Amino acid sequence: MGKTMILDDRYFIKLYGGWIGKVIGVIHGANIEGWPYERIKESFGKIEYYPVTFKNFCSDDDINGPMFYLRALEDYCKGSEITEQELADNMLNYVGDGHGFFWWGGYGVSTEHTAYENLLSGIRAPESGSIAQNGSATAEQIGGQIFSDCWGLVYPGRPAEAAAVAAKMASVTHDRNGIFGAKFIAACISQAFLTEDMDTIIEAGLSVIPKDSEYARMAEQVIPVCKGNDDDWEKSFLYVKEYFGYQHYEGSCHIIPNSAVILLALIHGQGDFSKTINIANMCGWDTDCNVGNLGAILGVRNGIDAIDEKWLPQIHDFICASSSVGFLNIQTVSQVAAYCAKITGRIYNLEPDEIWKRVFEKEEGAYFHFEFPTAIHGMRVRSSEGKKILLSNTTEEAYQGKHSLKVVSPWTDNGDSFYLYYKPYYRPDDFDDSRYNPEFSPTVYPGDRIRAYLKGKENGWQANQIKVVPYFKDRIKDQLVYLKEYTQLLSAQWEKIEFQLPKGHTEIIEEVGFYLICLEGGIRETQFTEVLYLDELEILHQADYEMELSRLPLEKWNPLHVQPAHLSFLRGMLRADINGLSVSGSGKPAECYTGNLNWKNYEFTAALIPVKGERHNVLFRVQGGIRSFAVGLAENQTIRLYKKEKDYQILKEVPYQWQFGVPYQFKIVVKNNQIKLWVNEKVLFNEEMDSVYENGCIGFGNDMGSRTNYIYYRIKELD
Template identity: 30%
Template sequence: MPTIPGGYAERVYAGVLGKLIGVYLGRPFEGWTYDRIMQELGPINYYVNERHDVALRSHHLVVTDDDVSGTFAFPRTLADCGFPERLTSQQIGNGWLNYIVEDRSVLWWGGIGNSTEHTAYLRLKSGVPAPRSGSIELNGKTVAEQIGGQIFIDGWAMVSPGNPEQAAYLAEQAARVSHDGEAVHAARLLAAMEAQAFVEADVQKLLDIGLGFIPADCLIRRVVDDVRAWHAGDNGNDWERTRALIAGRYGYDKFSGNCHVVPNHALVILATLYGADSFQDAMRIANTAGWDTDCNAGNVGCLFGIRTGLAGIDAGPDFRAPIADRMYISTADGGASITDAVIEANALIQAGHRLVGSKPPARPNNGARFNFDFPGSLQGFCAKPGEAASLHPLQVGNVEGHSRDGHRSLAIGFRRLARGRVARVATPTFFDKDVFTMPIYQLLACPTLHSGQLVETRVEAGSSIGDVSVRLYASVYDERDELAPIFGERLPLQPGQDAVLTWRIPDTGGYPIFEIGLELETENPLGADGTLYLDYMTWSGAPEARLYRPDDNLSTMWKHAWVNGASQFQTRWEGLRVTNGEGIGFVSQGSRDWRDYRVSSVITPLLARRWGLAARLQGRERYYALMFDEVDGGRVTLLRRDHEEMVLASDRFAWEVDRPYALELRLQDVEIQASVDGRQVFSVRDEGRLPLLGGAVGLVVDTGSIATKAVDISPL
């Protein structure tokens, strides 16, 4: 039986970081040629997103990108399916249908026959299951052999440490949802290499392992053999010569389509060989070589992150501090969209242990959302800029010690903090308005923190800290979509003192919370110096909140707190009106942390084939719902949807359009109670193999429109 190798957790974290760094490095000039990069940018040694001397796509560093969203969203299918021994392509295809919102999330929506992934999605949507959805037989060789099968493989490798056979199998099943032929061979080879990199550092041996999982006569093998031979011919000293040879034999002009896998796979092998044992050299080569830079550098970054670990990433320029672990995973499961490298690494680590049948390691501080136990981790925490006169600068970094149950903490250092000024450090719980200027990929996300939730954090004052007090604070959007702070109680600190702060988030009036953090202040007229250590910060459980239009359409950020999986989401009339032109559409808000709760709403069907109220929603295809339809003259049904619908209870109900109905669902563990107009209609236990134990709330409509003023939620 496979076992988990030593150092697994930290290497997964390094692999996730490597993926992010590679994508963020290469994204601004994705698609550029080597010649253009050298002419306009020169060798890529660091992030260029803020360079003003070239016409780059965007100033953003942390961006919504298919390479990130697909890589970390699709492996969630493992948990959704109960960690089966052999996850199938069809199950992963179902995951696509669950997590992707058409034309809005994860993929490049370039059109059928133009975008490989869009083509495959339309096949899946029309009822064609994977792997046929991505087959050459159905879509043609050009469409099926583009790069996408390769760029999403890293998660499958990171749940398969030291097990290249499992990694190659999972990568193939995932790749075949949308790709075929050489694209699948490339996916298998890279996944096997990354999995073996947990236990083997030698690049040549990793290549031999990877080649063992692809056919002897395939083009990808010939590419690898050629690049290895060219590398050996110059003793690994002239990557630019080999790049030119690749362009001459395997360049874009030799293949049809927008972004063929073969040229880019060749550059991945180029960077892997010439990068040797240097993460920095591998990143420079993968990005400077051109073509699909974010995809290629993302794969190379993950491989080298696993191989060289955090020490390898930290051996050169500081790639980590500017991103502070931050990432967006834009899916229909919006509560998991605002995330970071630690959260995603922990999910993969848990999956890796589950797949070998071992007990996952206990996470520090009872699994706190933010804990900093990985060296250098920041989880989005950064000092708020001192642009306002009242904000004082801080230094933030990860250090050893000062943790009750873990090994590390976040050090918040300050000097000469003056009375009358404050210093703040915070992490995002939602997105800012600047997100709307990000190109190409839309971000669908729900806030991770809501009214009524209890925030808990432990802090420790340094031994030389001055006269300082600390309090929790949050920034909340208002009717002008501007941010305003709200505060918990202030606590004075003495040198060496530790304290646990708790704060129940007050009613924000329907406006979303953008960030959560700490504020420092001193009453000493001489000012204060010192260091405050943040051990952990966390919250969980359902909120006590009303989700509604908080003003007369003066603001918009509250609306973006809903994931929109419907044709239209209107806010002009009653407050919330959901319309779907054909089939099932929904809007939702919340996360899988919302487990036991009561949700209610007074809903008016305006015109609909089916409609209702959803709970524990985990995407487009996974939820419970109290639904009304037209069967037998009218029916009310309590159902569970997990790609297929299971009726848990049903009864006749002659409902009418244009009439409001008060709906309520109560969910506690596997028990579900449903009421209509104050009368309980169903009480059931979902004792199936994999009940849905947590998730968002939602409004669901099938071919029509429904309206409501608000959705109310409270914990049980």
């Protein structure tokens, strides 16, 4: 059965190491994915660092899968008893139809694409991923394995349970060896919480798969060959290539050749994180997938403290995702790891210490605690003078807990300034490419409050002073806005700084943080070192703003990927111009979303003009593609209230004469289980619901081939 970890420091070091290791591995292999061993050797020789570096790493399916599959355990409030169909529904909830998240290589070619279409057509899991439905060439590709890290991370020290849930999730899209690979990876990661012995870790993975499977046959032959070749991993790879290479298997990216590379790297890497992931990268084939899985295994085995610091600056403790819920596409590794730990605690009824108990009680993604070693929560720094400013995690100071963020300006002149900030929104210019087509909704909005604690440090014979000015950057006007209040930060004491972003404005918050001016206490003209600590940064959500949709800039990722800013979408066509936001679709509901997934009670007003078709909706308490509420104009001259549970169900319908080309203002007040609707200032619904989604963002959409123009919206959170 395995042994359940306790939520102590050792556990958190291993957990964070696993998530960071996964991200490092994916980035390491991303830009040479699909390259053969020979091309990699000719191009790079010996790989010891990322072959390619990025401004910020864009989204990738290998990271999307573990992040969002894990959410099923929270959304359905379950553990290992969760069903295949619930896991399938969770996938439909967060995956956009035909874009983002996965490789959409075509039905019968891409395993995930095939299973997604099967599920939409009514084929239930696990039939959706079965060989009987899709054939072995599709069902035994690599995807079942590459997304399964999360199950080992959420079931620490319980390899059998980790493997069982991994098998359920993998069966939604895969079968046979595709499932066995998922079980192997999940069990290895789970076992790595308990031991550093690599043979024991590998044996835990092999113990959960059938001994008569092709996966087991491959392992039985590859393991002794690798052990017999000592440090000569290339000799082992030539064996793998000859006997278990792509030429022996069907499909575009079969699981067996890549699983052989994983075993090879586990053995020849000898437990060293860098050596292991570098060997796998030099082998080639599906590099980001293989190296990502290995990064998770070795990250857990060794913990974050044993990962060479050279790998970390490229990450910024930031994860870009590409789900259909834009609010969740901007996260930090710290956030994801804490979320995972919280689920583990719920499953096993485990109580963390006071530090982590406080973290678990806070809203996901809104609390920057820095308690994971090396964590910086995606914080950034920029010098006004172009000087180098250093960010690091430290135990030197902490307002609460053990860690804080340390900011060092080594070459400071009197009057120098810099920006310390968080990015709650990203634009295409922040990335080098648009892999897996991300879209973002901000994680901070006008009206929100920001609270943080800052502290300076004594510098020689006299304390330095730092003037702290809160600021934000607006994406629409592309300008910095400085807030009037400021704090004179004196050394050696923590200062609470709290400010509110202005209400009511049409703004997309792209940066939020502090503009800091360094003033030396003395009269010396020499440079000095300025040191600042930041801790307990928290976003207190009180959104209150209006958005004129005609002012939305277009995010131009590439010629085929152009989207109106601050929106993500399920399906359909979105256009923004001087007339507002146009949404249209074909047979299935066209929907787009914005706002905070954690919004609960709010007043939401939107103006729309029906252009074509019979259904024109505004959406509220949206939790994804299969869970939301909607109200809108409908056929037979009616207005309807819907609840979406995979499909829209009509909750209430009232007669209402409407016509094309005429604007209609919808005002919805949702508070707890009460829903009240006004249309053009006339009350139409005032319903108390027995079953409601307790939280969710907002959106716009239609159905039955309709087209709708949306003019503006206004949102105000309620107490």
